[in-house]
Amino acid sequence: MKTKSNLKNIVNKNQIPLGPFHPLLEEAEYFNITVDGETVVDIDMDTGWMHRGHEFISEQKTFTQSIYLVERICGICSTSHPLACVHAVEDVDNIEIPLRGRYIRTLVGELERIHSHLLWVGLAGHFIGYDTVWMWAWKYREPVLQMFEIISGNRNHYGMLRVGGVGKDVDPASVPELNKILDTLDKKMDMIAKIANDDPVLRSRLVNVGILSKKDAIDFCAVGPTSRASGVRGDIRKDEPTDAYDLVDFNEIITKNGDVYDKFVVRVLETLESIKICRQCLNKLKIIDGPILNNVKEISAGEGIGRYEAPRGEVFHYVRTDGTNRPIRHKVRAPSYNNIPTFQASCKGIPIADALITLAGVDPCYCCTERAIRVTDKNNKKNNIDLLKLSRDKTSNIRGNF
């Protein structure tokens, strides 16, 4: 029986659909926001718009082809996914990488972090209606893409990585030019850091908006800048240094509040750290000579895991091999998979106007996230059976057999 207060709740609560093709979101995604007046009460999310079956395709490809495939999981993380993938394959046989190859890997990875963070800073400005920040941040992102063009020949999708090293060498003649671009970038990043500190518009829109407490960040297993902004330590580059990360000097940026402003600050300061790492790598590349690729003939049967600190957090790849030239199982877990559900904690109870920047605050990448899809019929309708219930039923069935 509907009581009076129940009826009142139903009348007052409205649902606002967002997506799948919203002009603000460059990817297709769907949110159903329930509001009570101006306040967000609940958010539901529908995924699957980007699912292309990477894991299935990867199992039909050779290891080298598979690197080019995982590069196309996401256009922004197009070094992080291949790096984690080659780490996983190298983990099967403990393959060693030449020192010059390690420095080039670190250089490309850090340049990607700079361009990804600048991209987010720009989009954050766009989301809060402050387009000047967008235009300026993307203007200073262009030199990074220019550096990529000098190093790899393409603005995005670099195709640099191979199992056992890297495919292309950095031309020593181009190092002074790269250093020069880094110098200009350093000055501009200092300027953006000052803007983050002083600008009254940014502060009034971002400070104390969408707070993710330390406890929630731990509970949701948030990774990367999202968790570091909430004061949780954790960086794969420090914890399990691969490539040349144990040979370079950098700081881990951690802030306390966990609001969107802190996420902004963490990303801007991380960019400055990345520039520092790039400089060290370029200086070493001037001195160190030698091979860049350890020629790998065979991968034996076994399992391997690869981890890398992508711009959004830890990316994880698992590869199982059977001695042939193909992986028989390839599992991908992207950082956004952990980060996106934190909106359950950070979005509830805030005004609807702040909901979008809070959703965007974790730098979500839906292309990375959507690795699995649940279908019932050809029209791709969601079924009502809870995934958790399915999983628990399976366990109880297995238990019954023993």
Added chain:
Amino acid sequence: MGWYNKRLAKSLWVFHISGSPCNNCDIEILDLITPKYDVERLGIKLVGSIRHADVLLVTGVFNEKVAPKIKKIYEQAPKPIFVVAIGSCPSSGTVFKNSYNIVENRESVIPIDMYIPGCPPKPEAMIEGVAKLMEKLNG
């Protein structure tokens, strides 16, 4: 429709939708309206609704969930609308050819007028593509 097309070519308004891409072409499209390339000087503007648009930019291989929505958006558009497919994915399917979840014949979802190949195409290539479209409209 010659007289109409000539007036249309002066200032093309563009709407962008992504059908399961890797995000890269979409970012390069956004890159076009930032200071380095700045296509607004050519009268091209990114608009917020398909009902205001003259050109529809699509990226990516269409998966089975997103394809009906793309068709719906195309049906909402005021005609004539010119569909430009950005990137190698809509033209050939690239690495996703063998996937179980993608629509094999993308022309069956929406008619595509122009392909700009590349993974991703450089912003210069996209500007050239749209310039060629303008040339064609001018007759």
